[in-house]
Amino acid sequence: MEYNAKKGNIHVFSPDFRLSETLDCGQAFRWEETDKGYKGYALDRYLELSEKGDEIILHNTSEEEFLSFWKNYFDLDTDYTKLKSLYSSDETLKNACNFAGGIRLLRQDFWEALVSFIISQNNNIPRIKKIISSLCEMYGGFPDAKKLCSLSPEDLSPIRAGFRAKYIIDAAKKVTEGEIDESDVRTLPLDQARKKLMTIKGVGPKVADCVLLYGCYRTDAFPVDVWIKRVMADYYPDGFPSEFSETAGIAQQYLFHYIRNSGKNS
DNA sequence: TTCCAGGCGTATC
DNA sequence: GATACGCATGGA
Numbered sequence: 001m002e003y004n005a006k007k008g009n010i011h012v013f014s015p016d017f018r019l020s021e022t023l024d025c026g027q028a029f030r031w032e033e034t035d036k037g038y039k040g041y042a043l044d045r046y047l048e049l050s051e052k053g054d055e056i057i058l059h060n061t062s063e064e065e066f067l068s069f070w071k072n073y074f075d076l077d078t079d080y081t082k083l084k085s086l087y088s089s090d091e092t093l094k095n096a097c098n099f100a101g102g103i104r105l106l107r108q109d110f111w112e113a114l115v116s117f118i119i120s121q122n123n124n125i126p127r128i129k130k131i132i133s134s135l136c137e138m139y140g141g142f143p144d145a146k147k148l149c150s151l152s153p154e155d156l157s158p159i160r161a162g163f164r165a166k167y168i169i170d171a172a173k174k175v176t177e178g179e180i181d182e183s184d185v186r187t188l189p190l191d192q193a194r195k196k197l198m199t200i201k202g203v204g205p206k207v208a209d210c211v212l213l214y215g216c217y218r219t220d221a222f223p224v225d226v227w228i229k230r231v232m233a234d235y236y237p238d239g240f241p242s243e244f245s246e247t248a249g250i251a252q253q254y255l256f257h258y259i260r261n262s263g264k265n266s
Numbered sequence: 267t268t269c270c271a272g273g274c275g276t277a278t279c
Numbered sequence: 280g281a282t283a284c285g286c287a288t289g290g291a
Binding site for chain 3 (some may be wrong): 268269270271273274275276277278279
């Protein structure tokens with residue numbers, strides 16, 4: 001990964017990183033477009049970004065914060081050129097990577113991903129963003145589990161999460177009481193980690209896989225939503241190729257974006 | 267008005 | 280284990 005620091009900004013050089021494709025592809029819900037680029041939060045850490053050609057610029061940060069946090073968050077030590085070259089042996093994946101080659105998998109916070117994807121169920125992306133934004137506004141930042149664990153669903157009514165409010169609170173309870181332990185979820189075999197997460201009310205197979213992929217960087221987790229179901233039916237009727245299983249979750253990210261957005265301008 | 271959105275809990279077979 | 284249905288909410 002190539003970068004340099006100048007005038008309080010960090011310049012990252014990568015052909016595999018486009019802001020809109022990475023920050024607006026439905027994996028994170030707290031980034032928004034500005035006239036100059038994007039701005040948003042990773043948990044309670046704020047950042048503004050812009051881009052110029054193959055260069056991504058991180059504004060108002062330090063080299064220290066970049067090295068200790070953002071480099072990891074944007075997964076900058078993973079070689080996506082190599083990854084996409086691996087995927088190119090599959091025709092559909094090749095097309096998906098050519099369609100939006102600037103997607104990277106963000107290494108998000110566990111709790112933030114858990115709450116975010118509970119909210120995502122049977123919902124649309126603009127509204128998911130709105131609910132999460134309201135939640136953060138209500139608490140002056142993304143609330144930790146302890147702040148939510150003793151609430152009643154009515155307490156959350158201002159954020160308009162509907163039937164998901166009780167699921168958020170159950171998640172907060174189980175995390176606070178230690179019934180759900182982040183390090184367990186990170187280290188248990190995938191199917192066991194999945195089952196563990198599914199003991200939370202409102203967490204089924206899809207949300208569990210999203211938490212494992214986006215909140216734990218378990219790239220072998222493969223979330224299947226309505227869009228990926230269409231991809232599977234159309235292109236992989238015999239199942240997703242096992243040769244990609246180690247990073248199937250990253251491949252899923254390209255496919256999800258591809259199926260949702262390709263054809264819009266044709 | 268009806269349908270749909272990065273699903274899941276529950277009832278029923 | 281598979282399938283059907285309701286669910287809060289707001290935009291199309």
